[in-house]
Amino acid sequence: MSVGEDPEKNVPPGREFQLPTDPDYLWDGLKDIGLGIRWVAEVKKADMQIELSGPKWEYKSYTIMEVIEEPGIVRDGIVTLVGPDLHEVEPGTSVPSAWDIKVYGPGIGQRHREYLERQMAMALHGIEGYMAFGSFQAPWMRISKAVAGRLTFAKLCQIIHAYIKTVVPQVEAMEFRWIIGAPEIGGLDLIEPLYRRGIQRLKAQEQSVALEDEDVDLFYGCTICKSLAPNHVCAITPSQIPYCGILSYNGAQVTVELDPEGYIFPMPKGECKNFLQGSYSGVDAAVYERSNHQVKRVNIFSAIRYPTTNCGCFEGAAFYIPEVDGLGVAIRRYIGVTPLGIKFSRLAGTISGGSQNHGYKGVSMRSMQSKTFLKGDGGWNRIVWMPADLKEEVAEYIPEEIYDKIATExxxxxxxxxxxxxxxKGHPVVEKFWKNGEPQSLNVPLPGGEWADE
Ligand code: SF4
Ligand SMILES: [Zn+2]
Structure with a gap:
């Protein structure tokens, strides 16, 4: 080839293949090599050495990080393993688990816990043969046979210890206790009471730093997802965990302190324009400014009217079902069809990208636990459909009298x-929103549009 000649000219034509492009069928044809939407980053059952917790154990397990504020209690670098190690179980074993991580560092308090948890998740992310799903309170872990000879539970602790001490030098000591709930040490009978107490402890820790939206003058905003959705801005308030689930109000506050030039920024609340809907002048101003002047107003607590925008990384979504004038809520792991007649994957694709999609709102697991959850739309009184396993998972946050009235697949x-x-069933939506026993479907504006009646 001479200088200046186009090298492309010498490439033979080759053969072209068409991959499925429809969001419902992206994984089609890969089953025979063991892949599918459920297997993304997942260790398949047949390949696992051990499974810790997960649906089989109704998620009655925990991973709890606890910040100890007194010096001298946390023994640095100690790992206590109760039960068998990874290579000591039969391949394919599934057991519940209780993992306690204690952290001490001068100046590190309860409000830093979430930041540290995030670092822990980062440390574990992408380790060969290790998969983790779910939240710290409802974990689901699998470790593959391929690494069982090399990896140990102590090594997983070492990765976290090394990573956190490297990225957060203020941490002086970390101690671990990991109970692998094998039958010989008591199985679920041992773990379940610990789990119940653990969850209470975690709640107490959260309560100790819990704030209400009314307690603060400052919210926080996040624009990490701007690269994917240029007009997208998240508002983080004490009661609203953003739908990616990565940080709460305290986490945002700590992040701004540690990284003031980052993507998370203070968002003065301004004047409250509508308490029920969660409409604030300061939030509107910040969203308008940072959305390239595309979004003029948002109601933080509404999926229906002027909701916050959706970038794409939401754990779940609430969606308006016009035929019943109610809301459905589903999360990513639900692979069935929703009452909209489409699967979650298609729904997610449609509402992603950062425009204001009236009638749709990304939600996080933790936001479902908040008392302000969709309160602008009527809260649980308006929620009419959820996948069964999600409903079970958030059961304690659903008012008892409504629980049985929410339909599932x-x-x-x-x-x-x-x-x-x-x-x-006499769902409250009938009484509170329908007229004369008939749903009154709302005329939902197109994305980016305005409601006619306001
Ligand atoms: S979804 Fe999460 S990461 Fe993305 S902008 Fe919102 S808070 Fe930030
Ligand atoms: Zn995102």
């Missing part, structure tokens, strides 16, 4: 049947 995914179900 096991009842129906058909809007006509859903309407009958809600009537029969």
């Amino acid at each position: 096991q009842d129906t995914i058909d809007p006509v049947e859903l309407k009958e179900f809600l009537k029969k």
Whole structure:
């Protein structure tokens, strides 16, 4: 080839293949090599050495990081393993687990816990043969056979110890206790009471730093997802965990302190324009400014009217079902069809990208636990459908009298049947939102549009 000649000219034509491009079928044809949407970053059952917790154990397990504020209690670098190590179990073992991580560092307090947890998740992310799903309170871990001869539970602790001490030098000591709930040490009978107490301890820790939206003048904003959705801005308030689930108000505050030039920024609340909907002048001003002047107003607590925008990394989403004038909520792991007649993956694709999609809002698992969850739309009184396992997972946050009245895929995914179900069960949406026993569908504006009645 001479200088200046186009090297492309010498490439033979080759063969072209068409991959599936429809969001519902992206993984089609890969099953025979063991891959599918459920297997992304997942260790398959057949390949696992051990599974810790997860649905089989109804998630009755925990990973709890605790900040100890007194010096001299946390023994640095100590790992106590209770039960068998990784190579000591039969391949394919599944057991519950209780993992306690204690941290001490001068100046490190309860409000830093979440930041440290995030660092821990970062440390574990992408380790060969290790997968983790779910939250710290409802973990699901698998470790593959391929690494069972090399990896140990102590090594996993070492990775966290080394990573956190490197990235957060203020941490002076970390101690671990990992209980692998094998039958010979007591199985679920041992773990379950510990789990119950652990969750209480965690709640107490959270309570100790819990704030209400009314307690603060400053919210926080995040624009990490701007690279994917240029007009997207998240507002983080004490009651609103953003839908990616990565940080809470305290976490945002600590992050701004440690990294003031980062993507997370203070968002003065300004004047409260509508308490129920969560409408604030300061939030609107900041969102307008940072959304390239595309989004003029947001209601923090509404999926229906002027919701916050969705970049794409939401754990779940709430969606308006016009036929019943109610809201459905689903999360990513639900692979069935929703009452909108589409799967979650398609729904997620449609509402991602950062425009204001009236009737749709990304939600996090933790935001479902908040008392302000969708309160602008009527809260749980408006939620009519959820996948069964999600409903179970957030059961304690759903008002008792409504729990049985929310339909799941096991009842129906058909809007006509859903309407009958809600009537029969006496769901509060019938009384509070329908008129004369009939749903009044809202005329939801197109993305980026305005409501006619306001
Ligand atoms: S989704 Fe999460 S990471 Fe993305 S902008 Fe919102 S808070 Fe930041
Ligand atoms: Zn995002």
